[in-house]
Amino acid sequence: MKNRILSLKKQRNALILAHNYQPLAVQDIADHVGDSLQLARIASDVNGHDMVIFAGVKFMAEMASVLADDTPVYIPDPEALCPLASYCSAERVRKAKEHHPGAPAVVYVNTTAETKSECDIICTSSNAVDVVESLRTAKVLFGPDVNLARYTRTQTDTEIVDIAEDGHCYVHQKFDVKEIQRLKEEYPNATLLVHPECPPDVQDVADIVGSTGKMAEYVAQSDDEAFIIATEVGLVDQLRNNHPNKVIIAANENAICRDMKKTSLEKILHILEEQPAENLVTVPKDMRGKVRLVLERMNRVGLKESPVSQVPSATH
Numbered sequence: 001m002k003n004r005i006l007s008l009k010k011q012r013n014a015l016i017l018a019h020n021y022q023p024l025a026v027q028d029i030a031d032h033v034g035d036s037l038q039l040a041r042i043a044s045d046v047n048g049h050d051m052v053i054f055a056g057v058k059f060m061a062e063m064a065s066v067l068a069d070d071t072p073v074y075i076p077d078p079e080a081l082c083p084l085a086s087y088c089s090a091e092r093v094r095k096a097k098e099h100h101p102g103a104p105a106v107v108y109v110n111t112t113a114e115t116k117s118e119c120d121i122i123c124t125s126s127n128a129v130d131v132v133e134s135l136r137t138a139k140v141l142f143g144p145d146v147n148l149a150r151y152t153r154t155q156t157d158t159e160i161v162d163i164a165e166d167g168h169c170y171v172h173q174k175f176d177v178k179e180i181q182r183l184k185e186e187y188p189n190a191t192l193l194v195h196p197e198c199p200p201d202v203q204d205v206a207d208i209v210g211s212t213g214k215m216a217e218y219v220a221q222s223d224d225e226a227f228i229i230a231t232e233v234g235l236v237d238q239l240r241n242n243h244p245n246k247v248i249i250a251a252n253e254n255a256i257c258r259d260m261k262k263t264s265l266e267k268i269l270h271i272l273e274e275q276p277a278e279n280l281v282t283v284p285k286d287m288r289g290k291v292r293l294v295l296e297r298m299n300r301v302g303l304k305e306s307p308v309s310q311v312p313s314a315t316h
């Protein structure tokens, strides 16, 4: 199956992107594997390819579809959604803005295209702090993940108001500080890497809090020999595969995202063979422009001017 996919991928001039939480067999046939920010940057420059297959959940494929312009983007399973995204409807963003006039809305990438079209700028778990600071404002609205909001609060003086006080990822909520303390005692020399969607008490005992991309980079560059990883097991599998000489310990082997695991090699092969219309990801025309704008604002973070003040006509 792997050889058939690789051969058809070449014939179709397809680019396969896979998130770090995808099954290892899927990561293995991808052109690029990474976190949301890394894959968003790649999706914005897919010239030269005739199609993109995004192995991930729907909001990621939508984002790629907006950034990839006319290149068609397919998702292996159209039912692969992110439950976290359901906490932050476009209506909730509008209401938060009504209650806090003038405060920009920073929306996590794990949201629908409709929700993104209501916000002022997108962030990912890699760049949430930089995005908030880039706005140079006393207060921002932030959602939907309350744990990422809490982590961001620890890194900035900007007031952060939750858009969705109940927003959380059920996978990262599974990490238990007592079990992690036990692992730290069992592996006293291990470095503990924690995703910012984990609960606050788990973040507080971490050596490093960061996105999956940051974790992968840290493990690759570190001279440490052992690492406890508190995020979805797809990254744990990837690290074990890439670093056979290092000890990679899962903080919870049951931290499995059901939707990320809906992708399979069979489904990817089917797309390459048939290009089925039901797997093609589209974002309504009237939203594409707004979503693209807020994604591009995120990508501009790091420039001297505030991303929102640079393009005031597009602020809602």
Ligand code: SF4
Pocket: 021, 057, 081, 082, 083, 084, 085, 110, 169, 170, 171, 172, 232, 257, 258, 259, 260
């Ligand atoms: S791991 Fe959590 S945030 Fe990531 S896609 Fe799954 S449910 Fe959504």
